[in-house]
Amino acid sequence: MQPIIQVEKLTKRYRKTDKPAVNNISFNVQPGEFFAFLGPNGAGKTTTISILTTTLAKTSGNITIAGYDINSQAKDVRQNVGIIFQNPSLDLNLSAEENIRLHVNLYGVYAYKPLFRLMPKEYQSQVIEMAEFMGLQNDLFKPLKTFSGGMKRKLEIIRGLMHKPKVLFLDEPSQGLDAVSRRDLWTYLRNVAKTQNTTIFLTTHYIEEAENADRVCIVNHGQIIFLGTPSEMKNRLLGKYLVIDAENRSMLSSQIESFKSEITQDGKFKIYFEQQTPQQILAQIKTPLTCMELHTPSLEEAYMNLIENKTQEATV
Amino acid sequence: MKPFQKDLNAIVVIAAREVLRFFKDWKTSLVFSLMFPVLFLGILGGSIAQNLGVGLGYNYLQFALLGMVAATIAMNTMMSVTSLVEDRENDFTQEIFVAPISRYSIILGKIVGGSITAILQLFAFVIIALVMGISIGLSAIGWILLLAPLICISGGTLGVLVASIFSSSPKTADKGVIMFVFAQMFLSGAFIPINNSSGVLGALSHAMPMTYLVDLLRGLVYQGTPFYSQIAMYNPLLDLAVVVAISIASFVVGTFLFVRSERNR
Numbered sequence: 001m002q003p004i005i006q007v008e009k010l011t012k013r014y015r016k017t018d019k020p021a022v023n024n025i026s027f028n029v030q031p032g033e034f035f036a037f038l039g040p041n042g043a044g045k046t047t048t049i050s051i052l053t054t055t056l057a058k059t060s061g062n063i064t065i066a067g068y069d070i071n072s073q074a075k076d077v078r079q080n081v082g083i084i085f086q087n088p089s090l091d092l093n094l095s096a097e098e099n100i101r102l103h104v105n106l107y108g109v110y111a112y113k114p115l116f117r118l119m120p121k122e123y124q125s126q127v128i129e130m131a132e133f134m135g136l137q138n139d140l141f142k143p144l145k146t147f148s149g150g151m152k153r154k155l156e157i158i159r160g161l162m163h164k165p166k167v168l169f170l171d172e173p174s175q176g177l178d179a180v181s182r183r184d185l186w187t188y189l190r191n192v193a194k195t196q197n198t199t200i201f202l203t204t205h206y207i208e209e210a211e212n213a214d215r216v217c218i219v220n221h222g223q224i225i226f227l228g229t230p231s232e233m234k235n236r237l238l239g240k241y242l243v244i245d246a247e248n249r250s251m252l253s254s255q256i257e258s259f260k261s262e263i264t265q266d267g268k269f270k271i272y273f274e275q276q277t278p279q280q281i282l283a284q285i286k287t288p289l290t291c292m293e294l295h296t297p298s299l300e301e302a303y304m305n306l307i308e309n310k311t312q313e314a315t316v
Numbered sequence: 317m318k319p320f321q322k323d324l325n326a327i328v329v330i331a332a333r334e335v336l337r338f339f340k341d342w343k344t345s346l347v348f349s350l351m352f353p354v355l356f357l358g359i360l361g362g363s364i365a366q367n368l369g370v371g372l373g374y375n376y377l378q379f380a381l382l383g384m385v386a387a388t389i390a391m392n393t394m395m396s397v398t399s400l401v402e403d404r405e406n407d408f409t410q411e412i413f414v415a416p417i418s419r420y421s422i423i424l425g426k427i428v429g430g431s432i433t434a435i436l437q438l439f440a441f442v443i444i445a446l447v448m449g450i451s452i453g454l455s456a457i458g459w460i461l462l463l464a465p466l467i468c469i470s471g472g473t474l475g476v477l478v479a480s481i482f483s484s485s486p487k488t489a490d491k492g493v494i495m496f497v498f499a500q501m502f503l504s505g506a507f508i509p510i511n512n513s514s515g516v517l518g519a520l521s522h523a524m525p526m527t528y529l530v531d532l533l534r535g536l537v538y539q540g541t542p543f544y545s546q547i548a549m550y551n552p553l554l555d556l557a558v559v560v561a562i563s564i565a566s567f568v569v570g571t572f573l574f575v576r577s578e579r580n581r
Contacts, residue, residue: 053414054414055413055414075319075416075417075418076416078414078415078416079416081414083414085410087410088407089407089408089409089410089411090407090408090411091333091337091407091408092407093336093337093340093341094333094336094337094340098336099408102329102333102408102411103411103415105325105326105328105329106326106329106330106411106412106415106416106417107415107416108317108321108322108325108326108416108417109317111317111321111325112325112328112329112332114332114336
């Protein structure tokens with residue numbers, strides 16, 4: 001299958017800087033994929049997303065989106081992507097529907113009409129259907145000044161999808177939202193992306209949001225330091241382990257000799273497992289246990305581990 | 317939609333948004349529209365007329381009104397265009413920059429929208445002039461309305477040039493634009509006569525594009541009156557030629573530089 005996003009040897013060097021912000025990175029994104037692009041502040045995420053969305057020129061490299069070259073066919077690229085910006089990009093003086101209408105007019109989907117009722121029936125039903133899906137049907141004609149942060153984000157998603165983009169870029173979409181709004185936003189977003197088969201390209205500081213991604217790409221100091229599935233990242237970087245303890249520690253110690261283990265600071269036993277299951281390990285322990293904890297790493301832990309290790313390597 | 321239709325549609329949309337915002341936020345629009353004539357025509361103009369305008373030999377307030385009308389509508393259109401740079405990373409402007417339309421359509425849309433709202437603000441001047449009892453006559457109103465589109469387009473194209481200068485540093489754009497606007501206002505003769513300006517001030521005054529716009533309007537309004545030779549600096553045809561030449565040059569050079577620098581940061 002032809003990738004929807006193809007990035008080859010992309011480099012961006014800002015004027016008057018020694019180091020490139022993005023240094024010779026390459027990756028592909030498949031149609032319909034949920035691709036998370038992560039990294040600490042200053043890693044090159046915003047630079048990359050700005051280049052992919054045609055608002056910033058690259059220094060070198062080749063990029064195609066939906067089959068169009070980012071330089072020579074920038075307009076075609078823009079027609080095929082939707083963007084949810086880090087900073088809100090709505091006109092607060094207008095109503096929700098007016099913001100949507102301006103968007104479809106700018107994208108040439110429908111000709112400009114000064115009133116909603118003058119727009120084609122197809123547009124009217126599409127807006128109402130999307131608003132119902134996002135739970136904004138009662139607020140469509142209200143001024144945006146009355147909208148909460150979560151409602152504004154939902155509106156931006158409706159707007160971003162109105163021209164049926166093949167790729168939806170989300171640059172820190174949850175910034176400034178509370179936990180409930182974040183969860184709702186992702187529920188809506190996953191549903192919409194699934195029904196429209198839209199590719200999602202996400203940058204975020206909330207690593208848990210990337211848990212459901214098909215693939216994760218981690219950048220640091222302008223270079224890719226990991227590219228793979230979330231489970232590959234967790235498995236490769238962090239082991240799963242059991243923490244156990246017993247009153248008779250010497251007997252317990254003798255029974256777990258065959259496993260890869262270490263003793264924790266408070267004297268408990270930490271047993272790593274990869275091939276075996278926790279049940280297979282526990283089946284060989286006859287000593288009565290006073291404690292048993294199962295630890296499977298989160299993506300956030302794997303991410304922190306990766307960034308910290310790379311930082312240490314760079315320091316050394 | 318064909319590419320040409322799409323860009324034409326975009327120009328209409330961007331212009332319509334400016335007008336829609338003007339009417340949506342009508343209270344703020346009204347306050348700002350009235351604030352400028354009240355401050356400059358009412359307070360500044362009124363004070364100059366009472367204290368310095370006696371020996372001029374012509375009605376200072378009428379002279380100032382024409383200058384301020386030209387300067388204000390040109391500057392309003394200009395600032396509408398320069399807001400493209402100031403707001404590039406904020407609000408709806410981001411959305412405009414990633415839409416599949418040409419940069420030329422964005423700039424033209426801003427000039428058209430800014431021109432329409434600037435012309436709407438003309439009414440505020442008329443209200444203040446009526447309140448202050450300034451007689452301007454129907455022919456003057458006719459010339460103002462006839463020249464308003466040219467004044468707006470000229471201000472808008474100047475805005476493109478200013479935007480291109482500041483496009484690489486949006487954070488300094490607002491201060492730079494204000495400096496440019498005030499220099500134009502004070503040096504162009506919009507408020508005070510500059511016929512006797514000499515030296516550096518005289519040279520700067522004659523280098524300001526706004527000078528020729530203001531002089532064009534005054535020249536046409538005062539032609540055939542005894543005050544013409546006292547007020548007009550150049551022949552209106554020369555003013556018109558300079559205004560058109562500066563507008564074309566500003567648009568071509570400004571748009572080229574703006575489009576180039578906008579992506580090459």
